[in-house]
Amino acid sequence: MQSDSRPVIAVLGGSGKEGSGLAFRWAHAGYPVIIGSRTAEKAEQAAKEINDALGRPAARGLDNPAAAAAATIVVLTVPFAAQRKTVEEVRPALTGKILIDVTVPLVPPKVSRVQLPGGRSAVEAIQELLGPEVKVVSAFQNISAHHLKDLDYVIECEVLVCSDDRATGDLVVGMAKEIGLRAWVEGTYRGRVYSQAAAVPSQPLAIVFGAGYWPSGRLSDALADRMEAAIALYEAGTVNKLLLTGDNRFADYNEPAAMAAYAEERGVPREDLVLDYAGRRTYDSCYRARAIFGVERAVLVTQDFHLPRALYTCDRLGLEVVGLAADRQAYVRAAWYDLREVMALARAWLDLELLTPEPVLGDPIPVDWSRRSDQVP
Ligand SMILES: NC(=O)c1ccc[n+]([C@@H]2O[C@H](COP(=O)([O-])OP(=O)(O)OC[C@H]3O[C@@H](n4cnc5c(N)ncnc54)[C@H](OP(=O)(O)O)[C@@H]3O)[C@@H](O)[C@H]2O)c1
Numbered sequence: 001m002q003s004d005s006r007p008v009i010a011v012l013g014g015s016g017k018e019g020s021g022l023a024f025r026w027a028h029a030g031y032p033v034i035i036g037s038r039t040a041e042k043a044e045q046a047a048k049e050i051n052d053a054l055g056r057p058a059a060r061g062l063d064n065p066a067a068a069a070a071a072t073i074v075v076l077t078v079p080f081a082a083q084r085k086t087v088e089e090v091r092p093a094l095t096g097k098i099l100i101d102v103t104v105p106l107v108p109p110k111v112s113r114v115q116l117p118g119g120r121s122a123v124e125a126i127q128e129l130l131g132p133e134v135k136v137v138s139a140f141q142n143i144s145a146h147h148l149k150d151l152d153y154v155i156e157c158e159v160l161v162c163s164d165d166r167a168t169g170d171l172v173v174g175m176a177k178e179i180g181l182r183a184w185v186e187g188t189y190r191g192r193v194y195s196q197a198a199a200v201p202s203q204p205l206a207i208v209f210g211a212g213y214w215p216s217g218r219l220s221d222a223l224a225d226r227m228e229a230a231i232a233l234y235e236a237g238t239v240n241k242l243l244l245t246g247d248n249r250f251a252d253y254n255e256p257a258a259m260a261a262y263a264e265e266r267g268v269p270r271e272d273l274v275l276d277y278a279g280r281r282t283y284d285s286c287y288r289a290r291a292i293f294g295v296e297r298a299v300l301v302t303q304d305f306h307l308p309r310a311l312y313t314c315d316r317l318g319l320e321v322v323g324l325a326a327d328r329q330a331y332v333r334a335a336w337y338d339l340r341e342v343m344a345l346a347r348a349w350l351d352l353e354l355l356t357p358e359p360v361l362g363d364p365i366p367v368d369w370s371r372r373s374d375q376v377p
Helices: 017-029 040-054 064-070 080-093 122-130 166-178 221-235 255-265 282-291 307-317 334-355
Strands: 009-012 033-037 059-063 073-076 098-101 135-138 158-163 182-185 205-209 241-245 273-276 297-302 320-325
Touching: 009 017, 009 064, 017 033, 017 040, 017 073, 017 166, 033 040, 033 064, 040 059, 059 064, 064 080, 073 080, 080 122, 098 122, 098 166, 122 135, 135 166, 158 166, 166 182, 166 307, 166 334, 205 221, 205 282, 221 241, 221 255, 221 297, 221 320, 241 255, 241 282, 255 273, 273 282, 282 307, 282 334, 297 307, 307 320, 307 334
Parallel strands: 009 033, 009 073, 033 059, 073 098, 098 135, 158 182, 205 241, 205 297, 241 273, 297 320
Antiparallel strands: 135 158
16 A cells, blocks of 8 residues: 555654554554654654554654644544643644544543533634634544554444534545544535436536546446436436546547547537546546636536545535436445545645645636527527
8 A cells, every 4th residue: 555645644642542543553554654742752662663563664753743743634632631732732733734633521530421611512622723724623532442453353333523624524534444444424515416317406517527438438337327427417408518527648548538429329419518638637627627618617427435525626626516426336346436535535635725736727618508509599
């Protein structure tokens, strides 16, 4: 497993029971991990224990502020009494990052009773302290430290991820799944994702994302399902045109053309198909939809696993979108899609929140999305 495409995770209090267990599992899953401690020596010792157990240099140790500064995702696993103080100490290093708060507001001596600060959740208080520059997420409170270091132990527990930001929540869900935990996030996309074409409200166009085809020209199962869902939208009159976006980096690989051939064969007029040959990844497709093709509103057509990232990307790039889940079967490569999606979501988060790279661009291509080819102006 490559770790260089993954965000660096710093676990503050990672010398303790819960933090060392989570850090161990993330290091094992391939994340670059930093143990944070009040003393660098203690952190180095905890990191060494992880590296010795894994037999490779997967973790290193730093004091808490340095650990937070060197990471993209910071996990807080200190006793509740030290939660606010620790956050204040590392605060300057948290801007633009994700803070996952694992602390449980238990105050000794009554450690069996949760004591909410000022009648609200402990994580809300931290989010208020840090402001919108830091995405604070609450998760893993119900995961006992007890079995985390036993990789063969199946932890039968659901992780509830609480986040104001759906993409950040999805990212943390992915991090939980990668260490063998089932996790869920309260979704802010509810009401914007449809499973039936007939239920989708009218939009000027549907954006269909490429998903591979065979040398014979036959579309992958996932892509054929996306095309069928998009054609259903077109036939129902829900959309005027289809924007087919995919990869055409090589002369003998032309995803948008393969998609267009499929749509034409199913009766969609060529004039209502717009092809984007530089949609190499979701970020590029969404960026170019707006920058090159002047798209402002659209239905995104893709499988359910990909919709959160596609919706999040468009939201951040200023497009007004809803999603149609194109799933029509159990996909042979579903496990691979899920795994890849975790990494892709991490990359999307970096691109949209920190890097905002410019994809391959060019002159704008004006398209009249307001009507279909058989409608008279
Ligand atoms: N243990 C569990 O099963 C479990 C499960 C779910 C959630 N949690 C939550 O996770 C958090 C950590 O639990 P834990 O059992 O891992 O605790 P822990 O082992 O007692 O402490 C974790 C680390 O916090 C740091 N720490 C301790 N006292 C501190 C203080 N006064 N100021 C700053 N840092 C201090 C220490 O690191 P350094 O000395 O290296 O700085 C320590 O190794 C708690 O909020 C707990 O409620 C625990």
